[in-house]
Amino acid sequence: MIHLEIDGRAITARPGQTILEAAEGAGIRIPTLCHLKGLSPWGSCRICLVEIANWNGRLVPACATQVQEGMRVVATSPRLTELRRRVLELLFAERNHICAICVSSGHCELQDLACELGMEVVRVPYRFPGLALDASHGKFVYDPNRCVLCGRCVRACSEVEGAMTWGFSGRGIHTTVEPDLGGPWGSAETCTECGKCLEACPVGALVERGKATAEQEKEPQLLAQLTERRPRA
Amino acid sequence: MRKLKIPVTRIEGHELITLVLDEKGRVAQAKFHVTEARGFERFCQGRTVWKMPGITARICGICPVSHLLCSAKAGDAILAVRVPRAADKLRRLMNLGQFVQSHALSFFHLSSPDLLLGWDSDSTRRNVFGLVEENPTLALEGIRLRAYGQQVIEELGGRKLHPAWAVPGGVRAPLSQEARDRLAAGLPEVMRIAQDAISLYEEHLEDWAEEIAGFGDFPSLFMSLVAPDGTWEHYEGHIRFVDADRKVVADGLDPTRYPDYIGEQVEGWSYLKFPYYREAGYPEGLYRVGPLARLNCCDRMGTPLADEALGRFRALADGKAVPSSFHYHYARLIEILAALERIGRFLEDPDILSPRVRAEAGINDLEGVGVHEAPRGTLFHHYRVDAHGVITWVNLIVSTGHNNLAMNRTVQQIAQRYLSGREVTEGLLNRLEGGIRAYDPCLSCSVHAVGHLPLRVELYDASGRLISERARA
Numbered sequence: 001m002i003h004l005e006i007d008g009r010a011i012t013a014r015p016g017q018t019i020l021e022a023a024e025g026a027g028i029r030i031p032t033l034c035h036l037k038g039l040s041p042w043g044s045c046r047i048c049l050v051e052i053a054n055w056n057g058r059l060v061p062a063c064a065t066q067v068q069e070g071m072r073v074v075a076t077s078p079r080l081t082e083l084r085r086r087v088l089e090l091l092f093a094e095r096n097h098i099c100a101i102c103v104s105s106g107h108c109e110l111q112d113l114a115c116e117l118g119m120e121v122v123r124v125p126y127r128f129p130g131l132a133l134d135a136s137h138g139k140f141v142y143d144p145n146r147c148v149l150c151g152r153c154v155r156a157c158s159e160v161e162g163a164m165t166w167g168f169s170g171r172g173i174h175t176t177v178e179p180d181l182g183g184p185w186g187s188a189e190t191c192t193e194c195g196k197c198l199e200a201c202p203v204g205a206l207v208e209r210g211k212a213t214a215e216q217e218k219e220p221q222l223l224a225q226l227t228e229r230r231p232r233a
Numbered sequence: 234m235r236k237l238k239i240p241v242t243r244i245e246g247h248e249l250i251t252l253v254l255d256e257k258g259r260v261a262q263a264k265f266h267v268t269e270a271r272g273f274e275r276f277c278q279g280r281t282v283w284k285m286p287g288i289t290a291r292i293c294g295i296c297p298v299s300h301l302l303c304s305a306k307a308g309d310a311i312l313a314v315r316v317p318r319a320a321d322k323l324r325r326l327m328n329l330g331q332f333v334q335s336h337a338l339s340f341f342h343l344s345s346p347d348l349l350l351g352w353d354s355d356s357t358r359r360n361v362f363g364l365v366e367e368n369p370t371l372a373l374e375g376i377r378l379r380a381y382g383q384q385v386i387e388e389l390g391g392r393k394l395h396p397a398w399a400v401p402g403g404v405r406a407p408l409s410q411e412a413r414d415r416l417a418a419g420l421p422e423v424m425r426i427a428q429d430a431i432s433l434y435e436e437h438l439e440d441w442a443e444e445i446a447g448f449g450d451f452p453s454l455f456m457s458l459v460a461p462d463g464t465w466e467h468y469e470g471h472i473r474f475v476d477a478d479r480k481v482v483a484d485g486l487d488p489t490r491y492p493d494y495i496g497e498q499v500e501g502w503s504y505l506k507f508p509y510y511r512e513a514g515y516p517e518g519l520y521r522v523g524p525l526a527r528l529n530c531c532d533r534m535g536t537p538l539a540d541e542a543l544g545r546f547r548a549l550a551d552g553k554a555v556p557s558s559f560h561y562h563y564a565r566l567i568e569i570l571a572a573l574e575r576i577g578r579f580l581e582d583p584d585i586l587s588p589r590v591r592a593e594a595g596i597n598d599l600e601g602v603g604v605h606e607a608p609r610g611t612l613f614h615h616y617r618v619d620a621h622g623v624i625t626w627v628n629l630i631v632s633t634g635h636n637n638l639a640m641n642r643t644v645q646q647i648a649q650r651y652l653s654g655r656e657v658t659e660g661l662l663n664r665l666e667g668g669i670r671a672y673d674p675c676l677s678c679s680v681h682a683v684g685h686l687p688l689r690v691e692l693y694d695a696s697g698r699l700i701s702e703r704a705r706a
Contacts, residue, residue: 133281
């Protein structure tokens with residue numbers, strides 16, 4: 001067993017566990033966004049940043065950092081809240097997250113995080129990109145304006161469904177997720193129409209066709225249920 | 234020649250009134266400008282048709298229900314579905330609730346202080362709070378009446394403001410037995426309030442004779458939806474135009490083919506378009522919509538108490554069309570009563586408790602028009618979509634737009650009557666506001682604000698020199 005400290009509490013964890021898993025086991029809340037149980041750790045969104053006190057206060061993503069003997073982790077502090085809030089503000093500013101008319105409003109992890117972290121204003125200018133919505137699929141709609149590039153759809157599609165329809169395209173701020181190396185979703189030959197990407201999506205970027213404002217509810221825990229029944233190699 | 238500019242701020246949309254005076258100080262021209270473009274028709278492009286009710290409901294905080302229902306109807310046309318019977322009735326029920334709450338707000342909260350405390354009374358007291366001091370029973374009853382309309386909306390849509398409840402194909406949630414019982418229990422009280430309000434208005438008719446003659450009292454066309462048998466209608470039916478003699482000018486017009494008979498003129502000095510009746514040309518094709526027009530157009534109200542009231546309303550003009558825009562207030566009160574009577578009928582209808590309220594379908598038509606009557610007048614939502622249901626083109630004709638020409642005419646009439654010489658009086662400011670407010674325009678928030686429009690009038694001479702100024706915060 002590994003002995004560590006999170007927010008001053010002595011904790012034991014199994015070797016190979018992440019800080020996030022150890023914290024969850026001890027009932028300590030660390031907010032996450034790109035992380036989803038059942039999918040591989042990703043570490044891209046930086047919402048789950050924690051501070052390692054005995055590593056000179058170094059910041060690491062809790063979802064992708066394994067526990068080590070004697071680690072002293074700070075999971076809750078004014079500094080971390082401020083950093084997480086800044087990350088969130090950048091996410092909000094990057095695309096067009098208009099909650100009032102979003103089909104996922106009220107069932108959205110990004111919206112919940114903004115409430116939890118007390119994000120009252122966005123201190124950077126909004127970019128308002130004009131991204132085209134893809135409604136060509138018979139069952140689902142992809143709205144890149146709502147996408148936070150967490151990659152949960154990409155991982156669900158490859159790791160759980162094995163279809164590998166979704167992938168990243170472009171670089172930096174121009175990154176998007178696209179089905180079958182680009183082109184309309186409706187003509188993506190690899191898509192099995194399973195809907196796992198939609199359940200994994202934390203926001204209103206992937207939604208069911210025909211859903212109106214605030215109507216889209218999701219079951220992201222489905223991915224964990226599937227992988228627990230069918231353990232990954 | 235002198236020019237008067239009256240910017241009206243703090244409204245949803247900005248408004249400016251310009252008066253041009255000739256050498257003798259008489260009003261030569263009056264213009265009511267709407268100076269803000271909001272761009273809904275543009276930024277709805279690229280969204281799916283299913284999201285349109287939720288997006289367009291955000292156009293206004295007073296009439297979200299009107300846009301919600303109209304947008305859902307345009308969506309019905311694109312899905313080419315027949316909305317389940319229960320959903321159709323529930324949508325009507327919500328629209329009636331919207332009529333009650335919006336009309337009650339307009340009359341009790343916003344206009345009654347002018348009417349009951351006097352046009353020249355102290356402006357600091359001439360608001361809903363002054364009314365509470367002067368006549369607490371009336372003020373509270375007005376609030377109660379509006380609350381009932383809001384309750385209808387909330388019981389159906391889950392919230393009072395911006396309920397995203399109506400969707401293309403029907404509605405999202407049925408009405409529960411308990412909610413129906415709650416609505417039925419509140420009805421008798423508000424029925425009495427509505428009848429008392431009509432009596433109050435009728436008692437004061439003589440006191441307001443001067444305003445009735447001066448606030449947009451001119452012959453014009455009137456347009457509204459009527460039921461196939463000519464009865465008052467708020468949700469479906471066909472378009473009818475009547476003239477000043479209440480003679481039917483055009484009847485049985487298909488509302489979805491509105492471009493055939495409604496033209497839209499654009500003027501460089503206002504962002505609000507100027508719709509006109511094509512047959513008569515521009516600007517002679519001026520027509521009015523809203524409560525006054527609906528009562529002038531219909532043959533009967535279709536419910537007993539409202540029909541009695543309609544008889545008294547018709548007697549004002551010996552059976553011809555009631556010409557004064559001041560009587561929008563009267564028509565509004567009669568419509569509240571009509572809406573409550575119809576709500577009562579629906580609450581006894583077993584259909585409205587059916588759980589089958591939503592038809593699902595794909596994109597079966599690439600174009601759809603939704604038309605219904607909002608409290609302020611006939612509302613048109615016209616969408617075109619691509620094969621996947623993504624919006625490519627939107628045209629909205631909102632009720633206030635129809636009345637644009639009429640509001641300009643009203644401003645001119647009031648200015649001519651009350652602007653004497655160079656002095657810009659408090660009375661003029663207040664009457665200009667009142668003239669606009671009679672139409673209850675959906676430049677909402679400030680025309681709809683508690684208290685008064687913040688007005689500033691500047692009077693310039695021909696060389697552009699400021700010669701008189703009067704402001705009211």
